[in-house]
Amino acid sequence: MAFNIYDLTSFTQSIDKALYSVLPPFWAVATEMLIIGVAILAFYAVVGLYLVYAERKVCAFMQNRVGPNRVGPYGFFQTIADLIKLLFKELVHIKSADQLLFNLAPFIVICASFLAIAAIPFAKGLHAIDLNIGIFYVIAVSSTGVIGILLAGWSSNNKYSLIGAMRSGAQIVSYELSVGLSLITMVILSGSMQLSVIVENQANGWYIFKGHLPAIISFLVFLVASTAETNRGPFDLAEAESELTAGFHTEYSGIRFAFFFLAEYMNMFIVASIAATVFWGGWMPLHIGGWAAFNHIMDFIPPFIWYIGKTAVVIWIMMWFKWTFPRLRIDQLLSLEWKYLLPINLVNVLLMAFIVLMGWHF
């Protein structure tokens, strides 16, 4: 079993061959699915926990304080302690709430983000599903999360949750347009929606450099729109503590609240990894065409580290502007999308198409 850190295809192929040689084909496929499911679930849980820790530390340093530093070295196990506490909390049973929908809502939100993570390439060969409509699938599947939010607000039987859920729903649905359009701009540049092809095409330069102006505009719009879509940053009116309502997850307690909380951080991770994949080259090291020595040094770092590093930088940027800016009001938020981002996006798509046709990209 050759474990080549730079190309995990041989590793995954060897596991595949081993399974097929031992089990009948149906069970081999089933076992593979099980392995992948468990691996992604573990990744999801661990990354979710540590994103919460990272947020607390990052915001603490920006606010001139230290953050968690008691539980474990540098407070490393703080989130695990929080998770254990949430697991033990009483799941408050609400009689007047619609039981089925109330219990279903957190699962829908988690499933939506879980499905999206399956299509992202983590490293060369480490790709759960390589669909030929990769980007389209990711956008479509992450849109289903809004159902969970609306269900949570409605089934809570609480007018404040309903207000919060409606605001949140309106916000997410509006900003999906901007997210989709900015990704379409990059699809025009790459010529394919398949995520592995998009990453491979960035071998001699990342799309943000190749596509210069429209790609940069597209990246900025994507960053703004995806923060709004994940209810984060300056767009978190729906769940703001200092506003009137505590948002759609007021009535949830214990592990169900943890699901919403986790799903929000994982959504942030997903949009950051999409940004890193489509704009910054995914697991592709930074290559400058023509500088062989530089490229050789860059190649030395394993692709998985590149991927995590890029995603981490995008996440850090998102955290940075969450803790700096005040909140937008809901009508300002929606007018930002419909009056500013959408026209910019549409013009940008035309611009990119024009540039691709004329061949004025690198």
Add this chain to the structure above:
Amino acid sequence: MTEKLIQEDIEHEEYTINMGPQHPSTHGVLRLVVSLKGEIVERVEPHCGYIHRGIEKMCEKLTYPQIIHLTDRLDYLSAHMNNHAVCLCVENALEIEVPERVRYIRTIMDELARIASHELWWCSFGMDLGGLTCFFYGLRDREKILDIFEETCGARLLLSYNTPGGVMYDLHPDFQKRVKEFIVYFRKKIKEYDDLLTGNVIMQQRTKGIGFLSKEDAISYGVTGPSGRGSGFSCDVRKHRPYGMYHKTDFKEILRYEGDTFARYIVRMDEMRESMNIIEQLIDNLPEGDFAVKMKPIIRLPEGEYYQSIEAARGEFGVYIISDGNKTPVRVKFRSPNFCNLSALDLISRKQKIADLVAIGGSLDYVIPDIDR
């Protein structure tokens, strides 16, 4: 036809929500009963009284030096200024002239308290709007002022440093040095505040044009302080009826005419700068002398009614004492600036959105213990 009426009925349904006594963004225990139509505020009814402690009644049983300790706990952010008001009232009634040094000390401490109060306002205003980092930056800088207070009289916030006739102890030898260091430090930091919040497009969009208070309404509701000056109502007691050293210092009364939340914000930011100017003019010229006049052990005010007002951080704070010659007053009434400012909340929040209510409340900057006394 009936369908249309029913539809209209549903659309015009008003509902009432309660921003209860415990709420992160009403600064203290205040209950706001808000009538909403959709997202628009129709009416705001403040219900105060949750922290009524009967301070005015308690004053009737206490001697004049003891009243000072209670006034700390009214608008606790301008504690020193409240003490100053009571001392001025008693001293004017007894027709005592305090030494120059005392006036200098009181003015400098007043202005430091004003800066500290406005810093806390800035912290909580930023936090209410959603910029949580502002809270920590403001508090970090306010700690420096509180350290100066602690070195001077032992207490950080509720100073009780004033006493009728002067101050309790003399200034410690490092006072001038510390204050000067603070001013140099804070002039740099206030630029940071501007970078972080004032110049921010999001913040400007949430405050410009929101919560308009006209000058006539400000005068008729009695909205004084920075909230009134943001609407063009020139009401600074330091200019109109100077006390302490204000008649000898050169400072501007900050006035803005737009009357919206942003104007009130800018007035407070500029007031912090003016306070630093005042301190700079006074700190170098502290005269030598007594820090207190020798008073009788039991202070008795002559029979009559006495009123003295000063400019607290939030407006005109007045002390009205009715005395019948005894060592305790018959009646003490405090003119609370926050009470009048709060009364204008209903007027200026009509037809605004619910999210704006929080911004407006932050800009009026009310401290509830002063409302309830």
